[in-house]
Each structure stands twice: as structure tokens, then as C-alpha cells.
Amino acid sequence: MPERPRIPGESPVVSVSDRRLRGHFGYQLKRAFNVIQSDLARTLKPFELRMLTYTALVLVAENPGLRQSQLADAMEIERPNLVAIIEELERRLLVERHRVPNDRRAYALEVTPAGRTLVHRATAAVETHEAAFLQGLEPETRAAATEALKHIEKGRRRG
Amino acid sequence: MPERPRIPGESPVVSVSDRRLRGHFGYQLKRAFNVIQSDLARTLKPFELRMLTYTALVLVAENPGLRQSQLADAMEIERPNLVAIIEELERRLLVERHRVPNDRRAYALEVTPAGRTLVHRATAAVETHEAAFLQGLEPETRAAATEALKHIEKGRRRG
DNA sequence: TATTGTTATACTCTATAACTATA
């Protein structure tokens, strides 16, 4: 069966059925997350931030004196995985680590003025791009989606 | 300031503010996705499947003769990343690769009887666990969430 | 020239065990 000629670069005419998957919430969630994640990476690139470094920076700015273990808990990542993130932010002079007087094991994290400036600019960009994504979506639909996502998160299985 | 004694294993009393993040849809999405993803991994573990191998298996079962490039497109992953997935499914005798007569570059993917049996059992498990996650959520809320996720996916930026 | 599948490679995110220094 001869293939019909195709314009180079044109996406091939495929219609792959995903009937048995598209009803799965996890599948829907993954696809949407991949889109958001790669777009967010693009949005944060000019600031040399990734989703994780951005999140850490926001949380340190909002919670002065935060300890690394508390931050890891809040970000729902393991403590070892936070080390490189904090090191990167510290090296770029966006956060500082101060020893806690009464517990010399811990560090109190503080955002620097440069960090605060950067997080404000990055947040503005993030919110602009979020708005673009959510444009055309009814506020009630978005609110319902938020509710569903929180419900999922709350139902986390442990162990 | 002396720290109050704490029961070992007890989670520390922290209340980290995420006021400036929790309104971000991407942040909500990431947290929910992480929960679903790790739970789904646990659900698929008895079948020795991951989300990616499960997805590939379902799509091959549903689209006999599918080519690898079409499958990669459908899964929204790059072609090179599909190779190991198909190799794994083929090694486990769950899918077969047949040469396409009129195009000797391509492979036509087919599910084996063993693959079909496995995908049915895995799908039942996935659906059971999805139902557990979504339990207590109003159907309209779930529908709205699905709509929002599809909207996000549709709005994908390219390039 | 372009496409299919492949190899090689690199970067990111995640997870665990084990160490040090403190408590």
C-alpha cells in the first residue's frame, strides 16, 4: 500500500486510540503536569531557576529562619535532595545559611535582598504564564480542579 | 530558648507558610501528581510495570500494528526514550515487533496473549486504586478537574 | 532529503543508606 506523500515537518496523520486510558485521572494528570512543568521550566529559565529552586526560594522568603529539614518537609522532598538546591541558591547569593544559636546542628535560612528581588520578578513571570494557561477556563472550573487536586493530595497513601 | 521534648518519630510541629505558592496551579498540580505517581507505581509494582510500560502496553493492545514513532507521539515522549520501554515489554514476551512489509524501516507492534492478560489485570488494579483516590469527590468536581486538565494540555506551548 | 529505529549521552528529580556533629 503506497504511502501518500507528506509535507516535510507535517505531523503524520495518526489517530492513536487512547480510549482505555483517557478516563484515568492519573493519565490526565500526568499529561497536564508535563505540559505545565516544561512550560514553567521555560518561564523560569531567564531567571536561571528551576521549579525546585524557585519553590525553595519562595518558601525561604516567606518563612525567615526556616531550617532545611522544615523546608524539605514543606517541599515534600527528601532532605538529601535539598542540599544541592540550597547550595545553588547560596552560591548565587540568593539565600544565606545562619547557624542557629541554640542548636548548632541546624541552619536558619534567610533570603538576601538579591534573592527577594529575583523571587518577585520570577513570581510575576510565573503568574503571567499561569494566567495564559488558565485563560478561557471558567473560574468555577478552575476552583473545582483545585479542590480535586487537594483531595488527591490529602488522600496520599503512606508507607 | 529550650526546645520542648519531642516523641521520637513524631513529626515536628512546623507550620511552614506557602501562601505565595499554594495559589499556583502548577504547584498544586505537581503535588497531586507526585502523590498519584508514587501510588500508581505501588499499584503497578506487583505486575512489574511502571506508568510508562503500562501506558505503552495499553496503547499497543488497543492499537494493533502501531509503530514505535506513533506510540512515542501518542505518549508524548521522545522516540529514543521508547526504545528501552519496548525492549522491556518484548523481553517479557508481552509485545512483539513485526516488520512492516511495505516499509522495512518500521516495526508493527502487537500485544501477545500474555500481554493482553496482564494489561487486563493491571487495568483492574489501577481502576480500583483510582476509585479509592477519587472516593468522596463529587462527580461534578472530578469532571471539572478533567476539563481543566484537558484545557491545560490543549494550551501546550511548542518550541 | 526525510523518516524509523537506534545508540550515546546528559540533565533533572527522586529515594535510600550511611556518615559527622551535635543534641
Added chain:
DNA sequence: TATAGTTATAGAGTATAACAATA
């Protein structure tokens, strides 16, 4: 004995360049 931070390491997921065979 337990906790804070760290090191080392491994496993996944994702992305790009370049290749051989074929169209």
C-alpha cells in the same frame, strides 16, 4: 539514642545529536 545536615549512589524520566537502514 535521636536529629540536622551531608555524602554517595542508584533509579527513573526527559531531551538532544548523530548514526545506519530504508524510503
